[in-house]
Amino acid sequence: MAGIRGKDTRPEITVRRVAHRMGLRFRLHRKDLPGRPDLVFVRHRVVVFVHGCFWHHHKGCKYAHIPKSRVAFWKEKFAQNTARDDRNAKALHDLGWRVLTIWECETRKDEDIRRLLTRLVNDAPSSLAGTRLDS
Numbered sequence: 001m002a003g004i005r006g007k008d009t010r011p012e013i014t015v016r017r018v019a020h021r022m023g024l025r026f027r028l029h030r031k032d033l034p035g036r037p038d039l040v041f042v043r044h045r046v047v048v049f050v051h052g053c054f055w056h057h058h059k060g061c062k063y064a065h066i067p068k069s070r071v072a073f074w075k076e077k078f079a080q081n082t083a084r085d086d087r088n089a090k091a092l093h094d095l096g097w098r099v100l101t102i103w104e105c106e107t108r109k110d111e112d113i114r115r116l117l118t119r120l121v122n123d124a125p126s127s128l129a130g131t132r133l134d135s
């Protein structure tokens with residue numbers, strides 16, 4: 001697991017590339033915010049997490065499987081990851097930030113990312129607050 005990257009992953013870079021093409025400007029991995037969000041749109045008061053479907057256990061996704069060995073370990077690991085994600089989203093929401101989660105499986109097509117980011121920028125502040133957009 002030491003070889004698993006926490007930032008600058010392929011899905012994250014894809015989201016950054018699309019956001020930049022849309023003219024959106026952002027900061028990366030702000031350490032002063034809970035969970036160190038992958039992208040921070042300060043102007044819109046929005047944070048974006050780009051989660052891997054396997055590591056953050058995206059419900060209903062074919063990439064979020066449980067390995068066949070050490071099943072108890074992996075179930076506990078995934079439960080801790082999702083609990084941490086929920087705590088961070090709540091803390092950010094309490095600080096007045098809107099939270100958007102983009103899943104790895106949603107980054108396969110640039111148009112899907114563009115749709116999510118457009119919704120992020122155009123929606124009223126309360127519509128995305130504390131939500132995880134699961135497709």
